[in-house]
Amino acid sequence: MKPPSTNPLAADIKWMLGSCLDQPSDLRERSRDCWLPSVWWTPEEEKFHLPAAAAQPKDDLQLSTLLAWAQENGVVLVPRGGGTGTLGAAVPEAGTVVIDTTRMRSFKLGQDEKGPFVRAGAGWTGAALEAKLNESGLSLCHFPDSMAASTVGGWISTRSFGQLSMRYGGIEQQVLSVVAVYPGGRVMEEEASVHLGAEGTLAVMSEAALRCRKTPGSWDGLGIRFPSLEDALGAARRAFDLLAPPSALMLQGPMDVYAAGLRVGYPGEFGFIKELVSACVLRIPLLLELFKRHVRNEWVLILIFENAPEGSAWNVLARLGVSPESASRELAAAWGESCFQWNPVSLRRAAELFCFLDVFDAWAPWDRLSGLERTLREAVSPYAFTTSFLKHFDKDGACLQMSFAGARRKRIECVGAYEAAWRAGHEACLRFGARASHHRGIGLARQPWIKACTDARWHAALRERKASADPFNILNPRKMGL
Numbered sequence: 001m002k003p004p005s006t007n008p009l010a011a012d013i014k015w016m017l018g019s020c021l022d023q024p025s026d027l028r029e030r031s032r033d034c035w036l037p038s039v040w041w042t043p044e045e046e047k048f049h050l051p052a053a054a055a056q057p058k059d060d061l062q063l064s065t066l067l068a069w070a071q072e073n074g075v076v077l078v079p080r081g082g083g084t085g086t087l088g089a090a091v092p093e094a095g096t097v098v099i100d101t102t103r104m105r106s107f108k109l110g111q112d113e114k115g116p117f118v119r120a121g122a123g124w125t126g127a128a129l130e131a132k133l134n135e136s137g138l139s140l141c142h143f144p145d146s147m148a149a150s151t152v153g154g155w156i157s158t159r160s161f162g163q164l165s166m167r168y169g170g171i172e173q174q175v176l177s178v179v180a181v182y183p184g185g186r187v188m189e190e191e192a193s194v195h196l197g198a199e200g201t202l203a204v205m206s207e208a209a210l211r212c213r214k215t216p217g218s219w220d221g222l223g224i225r226f227p228s229l230e231d232a233l234g235a236a237r238r239a240f241d242l243l244a245p246p247s248a249l250m251l252q253g254p255m256d257v258y259a260a261g262l263r264v265g266y267p268g269e270f271g272f273i274k275e276l277v278s279a280c281v282l283r284i285p286l287l288l289e290l291f292k293r294h295v296r297n298e299w300v301l302i303l304i305f306e307n308a309p310e311g312s313a314w315n316v317l318a319r320l321g322v323s324p325e326s327a328s329r330e331l332a333a334a335w336g337e338s339c340f341q342w343n344p345v346s347l348r349r350a351a352e353l354f355c356f357l358d359v360f361d362a363w364a365p366w367d368r369l370s371g372l373e374r375t376l377r378e379a380v381s382p383y384a385f386t387t388s389f390l391k392h393f394d395k396d397g398a399c400l401q402m403s404f405a406g407a408r409r410k411r412i413e414c415v416g417a418y419e420a421a422w423r424a425g426h427e428a429c430l431r432f433g434a435r436a437s438h439h440r441g442i443g444l445a446r447q448p449w450i451k452a453c454t455d456a457r458w459h460a461a462l463r464e465r466k467a468s469a470d471p472f473n474i475l476n477p478r479k480m481g482l
């Protein structure tokens with residue numbers, strides 16, 4: 001017999017799955033992701049997003065039972081992986097049920113004509129799955145900055161890109177198929193394409209088959225300085241056309257070294273002191289101005305080659321037409337050290353000091369990248385300190401990743417400045433005709449600009465699929481403009 005409960009949804013879930021999270025701290029944690037405004041919610045605002053319960057299914061069968069029950073009872077479900085999304089895609093509405101996928105950790109290696117692959121539960125975090133694969137000499141070669149906590153399901157749902165995307169592509173090139181569980185409980189093994197970027201609005205993925213490779217060996221890299229973005233882009237284009245694809249090819253903007261220091265994840269015991277210093281510096285525009293004057297206006301092209309004999313990266317310089325004086329291994333090593341430094345506690349603590357550091361991702365063709373960088377910088381700079389990075393190049397164009405940071409004395413001023421920067425960025429992209437999103441998704445933050453952020457045909461197809469896959473709109477409703 002079902003035990004009586006003051007929380008009937010949690011009681012039903014316990015009855016079906018044997019457990020359910022319903023304690024206030026568990027629900028509060030799952031009421032938000034890494035979308036900064038959720039850190040600044042007042043207690044009243046938080047109430048609009050507190051779920052009634054969080055279910056943690058561990059396999060297809062439990063997931064299917066849950067989705068059948070939800071459709072029958074009109075219960076709204078919000079899938080959640082690691083909660084590292086920065087746009088509120090996993091943020092629930094009050095009274096809904098969060099499906100926390102982190103217990104779904106099946107693991108099976110396989111082999112097909114193209115090489116090894118792994119069937120991995122959707123709840124594996126990148127770091128844990130990578131460590132497990134490394135035991136067999138294998139790697140996913142998918143290394144997003146958030147890999148310590150982001151999950152396989154989250155990657156597919158947001159169309160994630162890792163640091164070595166130049167060579168291996170984004171997650172869309174690496175995923176072979178998925179197991180998806182639909183509202184009503186239907187379980188389907190199918191192509192991943194329909195779920196790429198769908199942000200959990202169609203089905204909940206329980207598993208994915210992902211291509212694996214041999215664990216990469218040592219890497220050799222170079223950073224090459226250029227006096228302007230246009231010069232750096234010219235060299236990047238030559239590198240793209242002339243070289244066998246490097247594992248990474250990026251352009252680091254003049255302020256990025258400073259921004260690397262400001263990044264939210266400071267390792268080590270002095271992290272909190274650095275956060276305080278950053279907060280102070282950002283609050284005093286004069287200090288920032290002084291700092292800016294000391295930063296040389298140069299761009300750095302970073303090239304990373306895997307399994308390359310030490311020193312071999314220098315051989316590319318002649319092909320790119322650059323002099324060895326402008327190149328250094330240290331610049332590439334410094335970039336390598338700044339990756340994967342993220343830690344969510346620091347992110348939250350910095351935001352609680354009314355500091356913000358976020359990333360705006362946009363896409364443009366090669367010949368418009370420099371114009372996009374200037375337009376976006378000019379639009380966002382009145383509200384925040386900006387720094388630019390160009391990465392994930394392909395034959396058509398690249399992603400501009402603009403970090404923007406600021407701090408204010410009061411919560412309300414901080415929220416105002418952050419929102420103004422965010423709005424200015426999107427409006428600038430609209431005016432410029434660039435796509436205001438690349439690999440970070442849409443979430444709640446981008447709902448007002450969804451047309452500027454998605455391909456119209458793709459979005460129309462998603463809408464059509466949603467109507468047949470989830471006719472009662474119980475999966476992550478109101479996300480993706482659905």
Ligand SMILES: Cc1cc2nc3c(=O)[nH]c(=O)nc-3n(C[C@H](O)[C@H](O)[C@H](O)COP(=O)(O)OP(=O)(O)OC[C@H]3O[C@@H](n4cnc5c(N)ncnc54)[C@H](O)[C@@H]3O)c2cc1C
Binds near residue numbers: 101152
């Ligand atoms: C410091 C930092 C650095 C980052 N760096 C990168 C980077 O280098 N590259 C990059 O691509 N992104 C990056 N991100 C963004 C984020 O990590 C990615 O969007 C990631 O893919 C989200 O994964 P997650 O498991 O945390 O998903 P969540 O945030 O939990 O969820 C994201 C979306 O996926 C849906 N979802 C999750 N699991 C499932 C499932 N099993 N089935 C169906 N839907 C599901 C959710 O409903 C939600 O809509 C970064 C974020 C931070 C905070």
